[in-house]
Amino acid sequence: MRYMMLIYWKEMDRETIPAEERRRVLEAHLAVMDEAVKRGVLVGANPLERTSTATTVREQNGKILSTDGPFAETREQLAGYYMMDCADLDEAIAWASRIPAHYRGGEGCIEIRPLREMPAVPDSFRKSNAALSSIFK
Numbered sequence: 001m002r003y004m005m006l007i008y009w010k011e012m013d014r015e016t017i018p019a020e021e022r023r024r025v026l027e028a029h030l031a032v033m034d035e036a037v038k039r040g041v042l043v044g045a046n047p048l049e050r051t052s053t054a055t056t057v058r059e060q061n062g063k064i065l066s067t068d069g070p071f072a073e074t075r076e077q078l079a080g081y082y083m084m085d086c087a088d089l090d091e092a093i094a095w096a097s098r099i100p101a102h103y104r105g106g107e108g109c110i111e112i113r114p115l116r117e118m119p120a121v122p123d124s125f126r127k128s129n130a131a132l133s134s135i136f137k
Contacts, residue, residue: 002043002085002115003092007101008076009108011051028100036084036095047080076108083115 029045036042057066082099086092092112101108 001088002083002117003089004113004115005082005084005092005096005099006078006111006113007080007082007099007108008111009079009101011077011079025100032082032095032098032100035098036082041084041086041091041095043083043085045080045082048078051077079108089114 033042033045036045051069054069055066056069057064059065082095084092084095086095089112092114096110096112099110101110
């Protein structure tokens with residue numbers, strides 16, 4: 001089963017973080033990714049740009065609205081993700097426990113969510129909205 005591991009931490013000005021600490025955290029991420037690749041479980045991993053670069057899109061009264069910034073104000077911000085193909089939740093937890101989720105002693109966390117796999121989308125999907133009901137059960 002594939003799991004999305006969402007990394008949350010308190011966003012802070014990068015320049016205030018000592019270079020040595022940034023290097024240490026990067027090396028820790030690279031070690032996790034290297035081991036996950038060797039074991040064949042890493043599907044993808046990427047950091048996200050700062051929340052100041054986010055755009056939120058929603059529909060309101062039939063119109064599409066886009067606004068600058070994330071959807072909600074939170075204490076911790078989504079900083080990046082790993083996607084891993086694990087045998088079960090216990091294995092996903094073991095991998096998540098190795099992912100750095102803090103800077104400068106600040107608290108952070110990893111949220112693990114199983115992905116709902118979608119079957120291959122058939123050509124008939126474009127012709128029939130009925131396919132939606134089976135995919136989004």
